[in-house]
Amino acid sequence: MNGEQPGLLEGAIPPERNTVLYGHDSAQEFLATAYRSGRMHHAILIEGAEGIGKATLAYRFAHHVLTHPDPLDAPDHIADPDLDDPVGRQISSGASHHVLHLARPVDEKTGKAKSVITVDEVRRAGKFFGQTSGTGNWRVAIIDPADDLNRNAANAILKILEEPPKRSLFLVLSHTPGRLLPTIRSRCLSLKLQALSPPDLDRALAHLGAAPGETDAIIRLSEGSVARALLLRNYGGVDIAEAFVDILERGNLNDREPIYKLAETLSARDRDVAYDFFTGFAVDRVQQMAREAGAAGDLAEADRLARMSATLAEHFATAAAYNLDRKQTVLHVFSIFFG
Template identity: 85%
Template sequence: MNGEQPGVLEGAIPPGENTVLFGHDAAQSFLANAYRSGRMHHAILIEGPQGVGKATLAYRFARHMLAHPDPLSAPEMIADSGPDDPLTRQIASGASHNLLHLARPVDEKTGKVKSVITVDEVRKAGKFFGQTSGTGNWRIAIIDPADDLNRNAANALLKILEEPPKRSLFLVLSHTPGRLLPTIRSRCLSLRLQPLSAPDLDLALGHLGAAPGEADAIIRLSEGSVARALLLRNYGGAEIAEAFVDIIERGSLANREPIHKLAETLSARDRDVAYQFFTELVIDRIQAMARDAGAAGDLNEADRLARLSVELAEHFATAAAYNLDRKQTVLHVFTLFFR
């Protein structure tokens, strides 16, 4: 983990520093051809599950454009770049004047990453595009992810998208595009990335240092996501998932000991990432259970679980917004499930 970069998981390579991408050949070819055509859309919504390579693809395409500012003479394929390439090093260090990365900022008072991308961050994009590039090159903004924009920030971004500057590109990343303002989605060209295949995920984990065969069990649980694989491997995610499923399969609150044990584990001071993994796991698993119930013809159970997933998402959002006690937040998950 690059400890100086908030939000980067242990064992991961920050997207701006990652020079290779596994899978997504069709998406890369689409972007390269769209750029070469000279008629590329000014905003591309790169959507797909978390951890499948959206940010890495965005940085990779940005490097491609900045290295070949004339679209008509650009290569047909986006090539890997070496770590010693000057442009690669410039982008990795955040020193490029032609690339802006917008993400949740660090709160100067607490030292922790804020829960949203604020309007002040988006205003940086306004200033960024308002400056004249000394090289006449493209100016590219990566919004990572746009799901984190609060309402004011989303509206501020929309204003820029409505009147995009010349030779500008917005790469808007989203794990859940349905949460974005419809007006933002309508101004973007959508490019969806699928979960990685097992062979590609194996290659990606090998690139991050996993030995051959070491990650077989993790790959089966990762649903094609490198981020989920790292959470399972380095943050105790496998044990958390196993404990959650075991409690759910018990079917009642009769034995509260494993519930309290899980809640205490997740509420420890140094378990921020594990807790976030748990909140996502809960929503994903219950949504999957709702789909399975629907497929089996149990529409009442499917409806109950679908409603529960929405209620739990709101529960977690409220707990985060008001900094509520995590142990009680976790305990309430099972109260809602078994009511």
């Protein structure tokens, strides 16, 4: 019931086709045990930073459930999916009638994903559960991520969660669960995933084709996220990140050349992915600086930086909402820092 996700990063494997998962053994053990008990919650909120494996975990669990429809006969672990068996083949090809992937739909005019998951997408869930209700098998809906639900879509999902169909399972993915409706969170069992450790991230990147010794700088900057690592590796992210950090360390606007060079780079045509990487990296970097200041006991500086990260996030959100000029958006970032 789902095709390849729009916006898939270069070098990434679509979650429904990924046969390995690194760094989340305890989460997999928890899901396998909960399912085998026969008393599993009907909705699991899988929380964690973007790009750490939430969607891959969801598809692995869907494969596990559909391969072992009787919980009491299910194994106590989640095995790597076999994409050549009937269940794996159907899921990986998007042809399974028992798995629904709800994500931001593609705008037919632009060919790009829309900014939100609409209520029309959620209505597909009603049809999905209605069409498969007589089969007796499990039906798994993966909401990826639920952060993108607009208000009407969120309310529509909430109604289904309040009265879930029999043998239904909702895997609700969220990068920032605080953005979800509290009523949605309250109807889900929370499963928090941690960022990948450097060894696990190294293994994940090797699985995606990275050569030994290639990933040292990438791992240092990626904060345990495979998605961020791919942005750093394949979209010039290392240069962007290092240029941004270098400008911050200079501490003033006197030398404008590197600032304008970075703004020109990010505002060039066909640099959408690089620009999106920068907006996320800039906010995260300031948040990290705030944490470091707090750990060092400088609470005033930690508070200043925390407020600055919120200002940056609002600045980028406003620029995106009103399609503001990217060069000016980037230049204003440094006015926020040094103005």
